[in-house]
Amino acid sequence: MQTFRFDPCRLPPEAEALRGEVRAFLSEALTDIPPVVRAQTWSGYDPEFSKKLGAKGWIGMTWPKKYGGHERSALERYVMLEEMLAAGAPVGAHWIGDRQSGQLLLRFGTEEQRQMILPKAAKGELLFCIGMSEPDSGSDLAATRTKAEKTDGGWIVNGTKLWTSNAHNAHYMIALFRTNFDPDNKHAGLTQFLVDLTIPGITIRPIKDLTGNAHFNEVIFEDVFVPDNMMVGEEGNGWMQVTAELAFERSGPERYLSSFLLLTELVRELGRTGDASADAEIGRLVAHLVTLRQMSVSIAGLLEAGENPIQEASVVKDLGALYEQELPVKAHELAGVEPMLGTGSDYAQVLGFLTQASVSFSLRGGTREILRGIIARGLGLR
Numbered sequence: 205m206q207t208f209r210f211d212p213c214r215l216p217p218e219a220e221a222l223r224g225e226v227r228a229f230l231s232e233a234l235t236d237i238p239p240v241v242r243a244q245t246w247s248g249y250d251p252e253f254s255k256k257l258g259a260k261g262w263i264g265m266t267w268p269k270k271y272g273g274h275e276r277s278a279l280e281r282y283v284m285l286e287e288m289l290a291a292g293a294p295v296g297a298h299w300i301g302d303r304q305s306g307q308l309l310l311r312f313g314t315e316e317q318r319q320m321i322l323p324k325a326a327k328g329e330l331l332f333c334i335g336m337s338e339p340d341s342g343s344d345l346a347a348t349r350t351k352a353e354k355t356d357g358g359w360i361v362n363g364t365k366l367w368t369s370n371a372h373n374a375h376y377m378i379a380l381f382r383t384n385f386d387p388d389n390k391h392a393g394l395t396q397f398l399v400d401l402t403i404p405g406i407t408i409r410p411i412k413d414l415t416g417n418a419h420f421n422e423v424i425f426e427d428v429f430v431p432d433n434m435m436v437g438e439e440g441n442g443w444m445q446v447t448a449e450l451a452f453e454r455s456g457p458e459r460y461l462s463s464f465l466l467l468t469e470l471v472r473e474l475g476r477t478g479d480a481s482a483d484a485e486i487g488r489l490v491a492h493l494v495t496l497r498q499m500s501v502s503i504a505g506l507l508e509a510g511e512n513p514i515q516e517a518s519v520v521k522d523l524g525a526l527y528e529q530e531l532p533v534k535a536h537e538l539a540g541v542e543p544m545l546g547t548g549s550d551y552a553q554v555l556g557f558l559t560q561a562s563v564s565f566s567l568r569g570g571t572r573e574i575l576r577g578i579i580a581r582g583l584g585l586r
Contacts, residue, residue: 207583208516210391210498213413213505216277219283226287229260234291240553242292243465243562246458247419249373250294251328257295258328263302268312272323276493282457284502289461296370296386296419301325302330304452305378309398312437312445321376331436334400334453335379335423336446344574345380346390350425351379358431359383361405362423367567371408371421372519377401382441385524394442398434398583425522449513450570459524461563463531466558467493470535472536473551482538489534492527496520515582518575525566530557 233256234242241248257263267273267283288295297358309317310345324330341347345384350363361381371377377399384393401408405428410418437445448508467489476480499520506513543556580586 206515208223208519209506209513210502210516211497211537213279214503215279215283215501218562219280221278223283225286226262227291230291230293231286234293237292237294239292239465239550240557241294243554243557245289245292245295245462245465245559246254246299246495247296247298247369247417247420248292248294249370251297251331251373253294254298254328256328257298257455258326259350263298263328264306264322264326265328267306267322267326271310271318272326274326275320275373278504279501282504286461286497289457292465297331297373298328299458300324300334300369301330303456304336304449305332305376307452308445308449309397310438311448312396313398314433316399317436326427327408331370331374331524332375333368333371333374333401333421337365337367339364339366339401339422346394346443348382350378350379350381350395352383352395352430354383355429357542358429358434361397361399361425361428361430364422364495366422367411368408368421368423369419371401371423372410372418374401377423378436378515382447383439384473391443393440393452394446396436396438396442396445397430399428400434403428403430413564415549417546447514448516450517452507453507453517457500457523460493460500460527463528463558463562464493466531466535466554469554472540473549474543479539485538486536489531496524499523502513502565511570515579518570518582521570522566522572522575522579528558528565529559529562532562 206213240372243300254263262276264273265276265284265511269275272309306322309321321330336345338348338350340461350361350365352359352361363380377398380394381397382393383395386392405426407424409422411420412418414422502519503513532555539551541552541555543559544552545556577586
């Protein structure tokens with residue numbers, strides 16, 4: 205039976221030195237951004253801010269220099285990310301490309317793809333979305349039905365991707381298509397492709413969420429021609445590639461810091477009223493946050509060592525979603541302030557946004573049921 209690995213991981217001195225540099229930059233860059241906007245952080249879309257980070261060398265930090273990267277450690281990148289999220293920086297424009305699409309191309313992409321894509325992505329000039337989920341399949345990626353059929357010089361794609369964050373703003377999608385069907389093995393016959401979203405036959409339709417935002421999308425492919433040189437990795441190897449990609453998606457600090465601004469606003473609100481009755485509950489919330497951080501940093505250390513901690517990443521993602529969905533409930537109970545949208549105090553508006561947004565936190569990156577299935581399988585329980 206496999207067991208979890210959450211080995212202690214100490215951040216190196218160069219990572220802590222970087223922390224001060226990032227904080228100094230953010231204290232100036234975010235001065236005029238109100239808390240309710242900063243609460244959106246990694247879903248916040250600001251391409252000009254992304255270009256500023258690219259100029260600082262904070263996108264593609266771990267990538268090779270020959271592809272526009274900076275060859276810094278995964279732990280230095282981790283520190284930069286948690287400072288961005290804790291401060292509420294609008295990093296959504298470049299987030300997916302930096303977090304996973306660039307890493308995927310480095311591992312499985314061709315030299316032509318790397319040279320064409322990565323330098324612009326590292327500058328914050330080229331933005332990605334992920335084509336995984338589909339209608340009626342939830343988080344079951346093996347249920348992918350969007351077909352890519354071989355033709356001269358490439359593939360003809362038909363089907364639909366759903367819940368595609370920022371597809372309406374992205375330049376490229378790394379999509380999972382079915383290139384072959386085996387009724388006895390639904391994990392076989394899946395292949396990843398790098399798709400230019402400006403090519404004919406692609407329709408992108410926005411999906412509004414409870415907050416009124418429309419960063420989710422439905423992406424429809426109708427006889428879309430994708431050239432052979434846009435295949436990522438080997439034909440039929442998509443399942444292995446996409447599960448490796450999900451370790452990057454599910455383990456980062458965004459899995460427990462998406463609601464961090466609410467915690468800081470709650471402490472500020474309770475300090476303003478002088479209410480000390482909530483001290484024990486605040487201590488419990490902070491203790492849980494610190495534990496999640498230690499687990500997430502441990503995974504960053506495993507990724508730095510070249511490992512694929514898919515089980516551990518699933519645990520962090522699941523526990524992080526539980527924590528972040530509990531936080532608005534506790535914040536409402538402790539401060540006694542009604543959540544508001546558009547009006548009210550900074551605290552009321554941050555609470556209002558995250559009360560609605562946190563409902564989706566157990567869906568993005570894999571539903572709770574899917575994650576727990578992965579964990580159970582890894583432990584030999586199913």
